[in-house]
Amino acid sequence: MKFSKLILPLAAALALAACGNLSKVSKEGSTDNPVWPNPEKTTLRHNGSQHGSWPNWDNVRMIEAGMNKDQIYELIGRPHFQEGLYGVREWDYLFNYRENGEHKTCQYKILFDKDMNAQSFYWLPEGCAPQPQAPVREVIIREVETSPKAIRQ
Template sequence: MKKIIGIAAILALAGCASSGASQAGFPDVAKAYPAGGTYVNLDDLRQYSEGMSKDQLYRLLGTPHFSEGMWGVRQWNYVFNLRPSLGAAPLTCQFQVHFDAAGMATGHAWQPTSCGALLQPPPAAPSPPPPAPVSKAPLRLSADALFAFDSAELSSGGHQSLDSALAGKLDDVRELKVVGYTDRIGSAEYNLNLSRQRAEAVRQYLIGRGVASGSIQAEGRGMAEPIVQCDQRQRQALVACLAPNRRVEISGIAES
């Protein structure tokens, strides 16, 4: 009886040696076929899940690399070379699938265990930033068409000019800025004050058209930012030449 037990023990040890299994339960990588393992697409590998059949795994991952066979086998072993990212050096990873008696996958293991982290889906691409508000080109209106000479009160013609210029242009605007300008005739202080009053007059017009008062800014810049430069000596000719500088500009930011 002792002799029989001894023979059985020797056979058991021989079986362990022939399987090439390591102490951790994984076979020796050197015994894999094809030698060195294979390269596998990470997206394919991510499709593995418990409950898959051997036939499904075979179609997904191919033949196991240690000649385990199909029937009556409770585990399959693979050696995969996985790249953590495009262009990175591959990592050699052992992948082991466990099966139940019906040949359905019940679990898996990695060697080294850090290889399992490679199956985590890549981080989602950040959402694109919202489009920047679209600044509309300023609407430039002649002050001479809006106001009488040396006046900050909108004329009847000025109301008509604004009605015509702004028709259909206020529906998609969430912010408005009104800037008044004068020519260089007169003192800087006087012109600055006149430009402010004219900008405010247009602001009040816009409020009357239904634009929220809090969304309209008005400012005057006096004789700053001239469009034309004139050197006429005769006053009437100079006033006519400087007309483009006497203006009101309305700029807006469209709804995103």
């Protein structure tokens, strides 16, 4: 009898801990209050001491609503924090970058809907999201046909 009194609360605590919804993610993949993990608790360390990663910003810009976890994993890798074991519907990242010669970090959160498709994206601080790249101008160079008669020396 004592054994079952100990096992049931322990099993309930483990079941709650296994759910990856720190931010109380809705079925639609949104939240009113995103919960941010402590950057010191990241499971990914760059060069053994620096927390987070240096992302390929072109890949980050490609992430959009409706992508599944495998597609996001291919673009930016695994999440940098442990959010649970089962039913994880939020992934958190810690990104490093340089701006005007200064090292900065951003936190990035992706929330998934009940079907595990990405739906909501958050940045901390808010202005951290990568800016869209300026459109590339296409320069057209035409060859001008010249006849030998037109060239005078």
